[in-house]
Amino acid sequence: MFKTNFLDKEDARFKEEVKHSERLLNEGEELMQSCKQKIELKNQKLRELERTVQEKEDVLTAKITQINNINLQLQKESQGSTKKTHSYILTAQLKNLKEDIRRLRNEKLDYEANQQMLASEIDKLRRNIQNMNKRHQKDQTKVKALEDSISATHQVTSDLTKKSFVEESEVKLKSFLKREKDEKDKLLRKVNSKKQAMQQFKSRRFTxxxxxxxxxxxxxxxxxxxxxxxxxxxxxxxxxxxxxxxxxxxxxxxxxxxxxxxxxxxxxxxxx
Structure with missing residues (x-):
């Protein structure tokens, strides 16, 4: 009885551990899915940043080309009143273009920093996914070991049940055989007593x-x-x-x- 209770407790503990492992596996799978989704979003955002940076670089290149052209025009033009006005206009445009170039360079630096940050986050998520895969494999191994332990526990419980049934049957059989033997001995004693009485009667018959x-x-x-x-x-x-x-x-x-x-x-x- 003590062994059976102990095995029942162990079986219940194994089942709880299996449920806990399955819950951890489900949480790990959900976390892996969320990490994959985050990686996909980060990759998409990174691609958008790359396109934006490329567009800004193209605009910056165009602005630089425009500035160079304005400088060439300023160098070719002479000192006329009309030409001075045109030169002022070109100088203002050049200043604006330089401001745009500075702003675009700052945006490019921000985009590159964001790109590096996204790349580091993607690497971190990938490492997390690898760790989750390893943990998933370990949990699967643990679950399999627990299932084997549960099956072994069920087998031992079944064997103990059969053994207890056999022992009870053996005790009942021994008691039955003992009772039969006692009845047989009692009957033999009764028969022997009757034989002795008959012999005594025969001996008295002639005397x-x-x-x-x-x-x-x-x-x-x-x-x-x-x-x-x-x-x-x-x-x-x-x-x-x-x-x-x-x-x-x-x-x-x-x-x-x-x-x-x-x-x-x-x-x-x-x-x-």
Whole structure:
């Protein structure tokens, strides 16, 4: 019983660990999906920044070319009043273009910094994904080991149940055999006692004799009695005596054959 309770507790603990591992696996998969989505968004944003930087570089190149052209025009023009006005206009445009170039360079630097930051974030997310993959593999190995432990626990529980059933059956069988043996011994003792009583009865049968009177004739219902006739004695007396009393004894003997006075019988116990 103690082993069964212990195995049940271990089984419950293993199941809780399996649930915890499965929950961690699900969380890891969700985190991996979110990381992949973030990486995709960062890559998309990085591509947009690259396009913006390229556009700014093209605009900057065009502005620089325009400035160079204005400088060439200023160098070619002479000192006329109209030309001075045109020169002022070109100088203002050149100043504006320089400001635009400075602004574009600053934006380019910001975009490059953002690009580096996004690249570092992408690398960080990729490392996180690799770590999550390793953790996922470890959790899968742990879950498999826990499943094997649970199956082994179920097998041990089944074996213990079968063993306890066999032990109980063995105890019941032993008690049944013991009861049968006791009954058999009791029956044998009873039979032996009856045999001894029968032997004692047989031994008493030939030793315990008594004289039966004629008045006891009707009281010997189931008794096994043996009657002895006195005819032989009378015949011997008739042969041995040649006196006149021989005929008288013969007549008395013949008359008393059907009416015996005293007979010997073998007694027995009707209760046995």
């Amino acid at each position: 315990n004799t008594k004289t039966m009177r004629s008045t006891d004739w009707n009281q010997t219902e189931d008794r096994d009695s043996t009657y002895y006739s006195q005819t032989s004695n009378c015949k011997e007396e008739r042969l041995s005596t040649k006196s006149d009393e021989e005929s008288k004894v013969q007549l008395n003997t013949d008359s008393e054959i059907g009416k015996p006075n005293e007979l010997s019988y073998i007694s027995f116990d009707p209760d046995c």
